[in-house]
Amino acid sequence: MLNAFAQWSIRHRRILMALTVLMTIGFLWSATRLEIGTEFSDLQPSGHSYIDTNNRFKAGFGSENLVSIMLEVNEGDLFEPDVLAAIKGITDGLRKIPGVNPLQITSLASKKLKSIRASTYGIESQPLMWPDLPSTPREIAELRSQVIGNPLVHGRYVSRDLTAALITVDFFDHLIDTESLANDVKxxxxxxxxxxLQVRVVGEPVINSLVLQKLPETMRISLAIVGAVAVLLLLAMRTYRGMLLPLTAALVSGIWALGIVSLLGFSLNPLAIVISFVVSARALSHAVQFTSAFEQERLAGNLEPESAAVAVLSKLFRPGMLGLATDAGAILVVAATPIPFLQKVALIGTIWIGVMLFCVLTLVPLLLSWVNAPVERARVRVYNRDTNALMERGLSRIADMVNHRRGPAVVLGACVLLMLATAYYAQGIQIGDASPGSTVFWQDSEYNQDAAAITQRFLGADHLFVAVAGDEPDTLKQPAVLQHMSDFQREIGLFPEVAANVSIADIVRQVNVSLHEGNPRFADIGKVPEINSELIYTYLASSDPGDIERYADTDYSNGAIHLLLTDKRGDTIRNTIARLEDYITDHPLEGAQYQLAGGVVGVIAAVNQVILSTQVQSIALALLVLFLFCALAYRSPQAGLFFLPLVLISNLSTFAFMAHYGIGLNINTLPVAALGIGLGVDYGFYIVDRVRERYLVSGDLRNSVRFALATAGRGVLITAATMITSMLFWFAFSSLRFQAEMGLLIALWMAVSALTALVLIPALILMFKPRFIVMQPPIEAKSTPPTDTAGSASFGDNKTVMCNPKTS
Known part of the structure; x- marks a missing residue:
């Protein structure tokens, strides 16, 4: 059937090529309209209780779009006219930035921060520094005194040492202009x-905006990678077609995939650009195998291009299709994770791999069928001739090692030890971010330096809120509810991960203190709801609409306890959430319920929980897909189990590396983990099929292993070396840490996958002699391999292996 399909394809190659050109032009037009952008809502797990809480209350209590701006003086304190003017200028200017929620701008110069005083003239509630700035030394001294005496301001919006002031601002999801936000704030x-005077800015919208600003750099690195791949292919394949055809296959498949994605109305998230290179690597890998096999067919049988193309397509279509199907199935498993970003990545990756069934497995043989020039005439002479010899010697040494009497046992023993060691270290992998600050940027980046400075001055800038959902209006004025919230906050204050917390209970207690001439003995909740109502009313005197919304809604049925965490590392968030859940369970609240959790930390906590719960499930499903596809393709359950060690070694080695170097398993690295299932096994398919092919001719399993390493092994080496080198470009040149780390992980994955395919697969074949490889009787068994120097691949031991022209 495959041979008939191959002959039909080559016979109708002109029609197929014309259709390919027309479709490529159409998809290219569509791809040029593809939007590149990011939506924070795509990173939120659908159906998670934390996300439901965040979406329900974020309009008032603060969303994941919170941005913090800190002004820090180098000498003296911030109570200087020019510094106070800067605070006011930035506060007022924020209202002009697109997407700002004007009711959620809080600073020393906003109307929200007040001073409450009781005197013989009555009770006064006045903004600290609004609408006018203090103009005299006396007014400035009075402002300093009011700030120090107000615990709702001192330590929260003015640092304890009075050298820094904090401005917080929230943005509407549907109005925020992510692309220009960082520039607008700057x-x-x-x-x-x-x-x-230093100004520092942090927040998730700022991170997303800065990532978009790095797109030109990302494009430059992408072009450099394409150039490097072209040079490496030219040096390794030694022919122009060996360079151009893999690049053409990758380019056409990318155009088709991006065109389809654009037609579906999706956008390309900058976080997924490195993943697109991983997918493109599959196109290069298969194209290199096809091109190498084409040259071997022509050399072995002196075949015409059309005949060689038919032979290559009929022989390699099955392992190529199996590899792509495994890749697609493994990444499609990621769609089971209820996070829109990962679902889109899975769908885009599946589409991309799907179009390769034609753009690589069929298009490359079609193009090769027009190659009339002999291989010798097409050689490129700008390479070092020792490169090819070095490759042959290396493959020869591997063949000698695994063909040694004890070679398979030694290889398997070493692999078992490697699996045990990496499994032990992989247990330390961090779910979520493994380092403070943002893992999108390097630790010495300006953003992470700003984040560290804000954390040092204000003991945290990562926001989390716990909602208090009451059963009826005025629930938050009930003494029992307010006291319960106050006790909860006191317990929260003991958590080492929590830097500060605040709620409406703090406002009630602070107003009560102010009404009693600052006597801290009166920092209590009112005994009856009416007293608490009066205290809240006093605080809101001369207020604007929305001033209380950060702490309670308009009818006081729902409120929030706000927490600032020291950082948003996975362990920090996980420990905080666990402590909060334990307290809520052990201390039930009558008339209201605590609901976790909102703010940016609440969203990240939900993401981490989903990743933790689906990590094992996703890997297990991907392995199940691999098992089923291999069992069906080779019609043997044994084949389904045969390739699992390759995947396990690649996965465990990469996870151990991540644990050792502090790379967390988060929303950025999870797709790479799924793709690794396909990366770890593609190389093995070609090795196995070449062993099967040779065994049908020679009946000698060791000779078949040597032949497979000389042919398919060469393609494995070329592809792995090319892609590993190119992936390291991200690590070497990207200023975005997540891109660099993903490039490094992919390079490691490819290196381990290639090594196991070249060493472990032959060892498994020789040790266990799997029936799906050796079950068929050889067509032509000989005591010694055929020798025909025209079609031989020579090794250092002067033995030769070749393709029989009749069976190739």
Missing amino acids: QLTEPYRSPT
């Missing part, structure tokens, strides 16, 4: 920066 703050 333009606003730039006039106030000076040698004596």
Whole structure:
């Protein structure tokens, strides 16, 4: 059937090529309209209770779009006219940035921060520094005194040492302009920066905006990788077609995939750009195998291009299709994770791999069928001739090692020890971020330096809120509810991961203190709801609409306890959530319920929980897909088990590396883990099929292993060396840490996969002699391999292996 399909394809190659050109032009037009952008909502797990809580209350209590701006003086304190003017200027200017929620701008210069005083003239509730700035030394001294005496401000919006002030601002999801946000904030703050005043900015919207600003750099690195791949292919394949055809296959498949994605209305997230190179690597890998096999067919049988193309397509279509099907199935498993971003990545990756069934497995043989020039005339002479000899010697040494009497046992023993060691170290992998700050950027980046400075001054800038959902209006004025919240906050304050916390209970207690001339003995909740109502009313005197919304809704049925965490590492978030859940379970609240969890940390906590719960499931499903596809393709359950060790070694080695170097398993690295299932096994398919092919001719299993390493093994080496080198470009040149780490992980995965395919697969074949490889009787068994120097692949031991022209 495959031979008939191959002959039909080559016979109708002109029609197929014309259709390919027309479709490529159409998809190219569509791909040029593909949007590149990011939506934070895509990173939120659907159906998770934390996300439901966040979406229900984020409009008032603060969303994941919170941005923090810190002004820090180098000498003295911030109570200087120019520093106070800078605070006011930035606060007022934030209202002009697109997407800002004007009711969620809080700073020393906003109307929300107030001073409450009781005097003989009555009770006064006045903004600290609104609408006018203090203009005299006396007014500035009074402002300093009011700030120090107000625990809702001192330590939260003004640092304890009075050298820094914090401005927080929230953005509407549907109005935020992510692409221009970082530049807008920079333009606003730039006039106030000076040698004596530093301005630092952090927040998830800022991260996403900075990533978009790095797109030109990403494109430059991408072009450099394409150039490097072209040079490496030219040096390794030694023919122009060996360079151009794999690149053409990768380019056409990319155009088709991106065109289809654009037609479906999807956008390409910058976080997924490195993943696109992983998928493109599959196109290069299969194209290299086809091109190498084509040259071997022509050399072995002196065949015409059309005949050689038919032979290559009929022989390699099955392992190629099996490899692509495994890749598609493994990445499609990621779609089971209820995170829209990962579902889109899985769908895009599946589409991309799907189009390779034609753009690589069929298109490359079609193009090769027009290659009339002899292999010798097409050789490129700009390479070092020792490169090919070195490759042959290396493959020869591997063949000698595994063909040694004890070679398979030694290889298997070493692999078992490697699996045990990597499994032990892989247990330490971190779910979520493994380092403070943002893992998108390097630790010494400006953003992470700003985050560290804000954390140092204000003991945390990563926001989490616990919602208090009441059963009826005015629930938050009930003494029992407010006291329960106050006790909860006192317990929270003991958590080492929590830097600060605040709620409406703090407002009630602080107003009560102010009404009693600052006596801390009166920092209590009112005994009846009416007293608490009056205390809240006093705080809201001279307020704008929305000033209380950060702590309670308009009818006081729902409120929030706000927490600032020291960082958002996976362990920090996990420990905090666990402690909160334990307290809520052990201390039930009558008339209301605590609901976890909102804010950016609440969203990240939900993501981490989903990844933790689906990690084993996703890997197990991917392995099941591999088992089923292999069992069906080779019509043997034994084949389904045969390739699992390759995948396990690749996965465990990469996870151990991640654990050792502090790379967390998060939303960025999870797709790479799924793709690794396919990466770890593709190389093995070609090795196995070449062993089967040779065994049918010679009946000698060791000779068949040597032949497979000389032919398919060469393609494995070329592909692995090319892609490993190119992936390291991300690690060497990208200023985005997540891109660099993903490139490094992919390079490691490919290196381990290639090594296991070249060493472990032959060892398994020789040790266990699997029936799906040796079950068929050889067509032509000989005591010694055929010798025909025209079609031989020579090794260092002067033995030769070749393709029989009649069976090739």
